[in-house]
């Protein structure tokens with residue numbers, strides 16, 4: 044097999060384990076129409092017993108989440124993996140960067156398995172290490188690199204986290220982004236924030252009192268990021284031009300339409316949504332915040348939720364006493380999260396039960412060392428919970 048550097052969506056070909064890009068599944072997958080899939084998953088999981096621990100991200104399909112030993116956001120799941128040293132195999136039903144973080148936080152003896160290696164993240168893929176190094180070189184050239192603290196969102200590849208570790212920066216999640224930025228501005232006068240411009244802008248402007256003019260956007264596809272040296276010198280937040288393809292779809296117009304058609308509806312969104320949408324929302328917060336808000340809401344209340352559709356559908360099903368709608372007129376799942384389906388999970392579990400390790404995610408030791416530095420700086424932040 045040869046390495047192919049393709050955009051994310053033509054999935055399933057090539058081998059590039061260091062990136063979020065798709066790779067082909069080497070085994071024979073069960074047919075999706077096999078009526079015994081559920082029984083096979085149950086049997087394989089029982090055969091593995093305590094040797095396996097299955098993690099399920101909130102955005103996973105129902106058919107997969109039913110087999111998760113624990114569900115959560117990416118950081119909670121990585122911590123859950125780290126808290127299970129007895130499990131030989133951690134099967135991560137999520138996307139590639141999450142499995143990498145689990146590998147970094149678990150012991151060297153434990154093996155982290157991603158049932159489909161094509162489950163990447165288009166946002167994480169928007170900041171590649173070479174692009175980030177080019178941006179950093181421009182900051183050095185502009186004479187401001189010493190003032191800049193790099194902060195990466197959890198939703199980034201391990202080598203980007205390692206870059207932050209090596210250069211005095213940290214990782215953040217959508218729950219602790221404000222605390223992480225406060226920490227960063229104690230270390231320097233500017234922050235280079237990647238890969239999600241929206242989380243960076245929403246946190247800087249709505250939580251930290253900066254103006255939109257304090258923020259500039261570095262476009263890795265334009266010469267010098269599309270910015271002048273003066274713009275870089277004047278900025279406080281240098282935002283990477285990346286976004287989530289799911290949360291970036293929600294629009295202010297839909298918020299207006301829903302408010303007009305469902306009186307009293309409350310708009311609850313994730314901070315990966317655009318600034319315009321977040322400005323119109325009633326509440327903004329992480330996936331865990333969204334779940335907790337809906338659980339605590341009074342019966343009869345109406346909510347439009349701006350996050351991944353699998354989660355919104357599960358929330359609606361679990362709370363029939365509340366009206367819960369998706370904040371988009373069209374159906375839109377995270378296509379890469381949805382790559383993990385029951386056939387892939389069955390294949391992974393049965394392979395492990397037959398002592399064949401498949402789809403192991405391994406971060407190289409040097410990358411792991413520096414990525415852990417950046418993660419540990421986040422863990423040392425005061426106060427807030429660490430969830431995204």
Ligand code: SF4
Nearest residue numbers: 164165166287289377
């Ligand atoms: S929902 Fe967005 S950030 Fe999360 S895995 Fe999918 S593309 Fe990446």
